[in-house]
Amino acid sequence: MHLDWTALGQVTAVSIGVTVAVVVVFALGVLGLARLEGAPAQQGRSAALGRTQAALCFLACAAVVAYGIFLIVPQFH
Numbered sequence: 001m002h003l004d005w006t007a008l009g010q011v012t013a014v015s016i017g018v019t020v021a022v023v024v025v026f027a028l029g030v031l032g033l034a035r036l037e038g039a040p041a042q043q044g045r046s047a048a049l050g051r052t053q054a055a056l057c058f059l060a061c062a063a064v065v066a067y068g069i070f071l072i073v074p075q076f077h
Contacts, residue, residue, distance in 0.1 A: 022064050029057030 035050025070076045 020063070022061055024063050025057050029054045029061065032057060 032050040032052070032054030035053070036047055
């Protein structure tokens with residue numbers, strides 16, 4: 001049995017990189033939601049910015065999850 005260690009290392013590196021990226025984007029979405037809580041003391045612009053940031057970040061996370069499911073389920077190909 002022969003293992004392609006280079007391919008295994010590439011898969012591992014990409015997996016770790018994407019995992020870290022999704023966690024960071026999700027954390028930025030949570031930060032956007034936290035801006036909504038502090039919005040009454042501030043102007044409406046901060047609330048709109050926080051809501052937009054949260055929506056875009058959570059949408060990006062959902063897109064990554066949907067793409068992963070697309071890759072795993074053979075009926076989608």
